[in-house]
Amino acid sequence: MIEKSQLRKILEGAILSHGQPVSVDKLHSLFVTETKETEEGDELPVEAQVSKQDILESLNEIQQSCDDNGFELKEVASGWRFQVKEENAAWVNRLWDEKPQRYSRALMETIAIIAYRQPITRGDIEEIRGVAVSSHIIKTLTERDWIKVIGHRDVPGRPSLFATTKNFLDYFNLQSLEQLPSLQELTDIDLLNPELNLQDVPPTNDEEDVDGVVVAEGSDVAESPESKTENNTENNTESFKEEVQEDFSLVQQNTDEAEAEAEVNTETKSSNDEQAIH
Numbered sequence: 001m002i003e004k005s006q007l008r009k010i011l012e013g014a015i016l017s018h019g020q021p022v023s024v025d026k027l028h029s030l031f032v033t034e035t036k037e038t039e040e041g042d043e044l045p046v047e048a049q050v051s052k053q054d055i056l057e058s059l060n061e062i063q064q065s066c067d068d069n070g071f072e073l074k075e076v077a078s079g080w081r082f083q084v085k086e087e088n089a090a091w092v093n094r095l096w097d098e099k100p101q102r103y104s105r106a107l108m109e110t111i112a113i114i115a116y117r118q119p120i121t122r123g124d125i126e127e128i129r130g131v132a133v134s135s136h137i138i139k140t141l142t143e144r145d146w147i148k149v150i151g152h153r154d155v156p157g158r159p160s161l162f163a164t165t166k167n168f169l170d171y172f173n174l175q176s177l178e179q180l181p182s183l184q185e186l187t188d189i190d191l192l193n194p195e196l197n198l199q200d201v202p203p204t205n206d207e208e209d210v211d212g213v214v215v216a217e218g219s220d221v222a223e224s225p226e227s228k229t230e231n232n233t234e235n236n237t238e239s240f241k242e243e244v245q246e247d248f249s250l251v252q253q254n255t256d257e258a259e260a261e262a263e264v265n266t267e268t269k270s271s272n273d274e275q276a277i278h
Helices: 004-018 024-029 053-063 086-096 104-119 121-131 135-143 167-172 191-194 225-277
Strands: 032-037 043-048 072-075 079-084 147-152 160-164
Touching: 004 024, 004 053, 004 079, 004 104, 053 072, 053 147, 053 167, 104 121, 104 135, 104 147, 104 160, 135 147
Parallel strands: none
Antiparallel strands: 032 043, 072 079, 147 160
């Protein structure tokens, strides 16, 4: 049996040296002394020096002991990791010469829509945003492993269905999609611009995907926390479309009136010219 003090030291060393989040199952495997093979070929632990509950208790103790430190033990979607506390990041970041990655408004809007409405197609995203989604944005999000294709809609064209990954949750210090703020809690995007330092990028004319749905078998996509309010979101989208349509109608009406006035002025000028000739 391993003493608690030694268990804490082992866990600290394992998490620190791994370089990426470590799950409790992975940590528990360090103490397994006997396993048995299942019919599927997997190995199940039969006997271990410590239990998973012991590991969780030690992790919580380590987490509390970091309160007065410049770093913390954080649980994210992929497991546990040591990281610099947010209030110290501005100084620690100066150790690296490269500037922090800056993301455009369009990219942040796209990843937000995917996070709240997944699984979702590119055509759905374009319908919500009202503009075409750049292929560069989809490529960037895929290369960063923030999104992945988890299936295709069963309609002509079979458009890809996108969903967020564990790396997306890890990046934003989230354990699950349930920790995303509700849409009611989100402030106006214009007020967030100074904080997020977003860049406005002109939209590109990419092709739209076709709608439809079929999720690939074996997909482990978590249900979006806002899926229950989908009808409300759709109503908001329709309301937005109606407002835009009304504005367009008003502009069109003003344009027609201006053209009619210009035509009357032209006819009047022509009549005056004819009278002057005679």
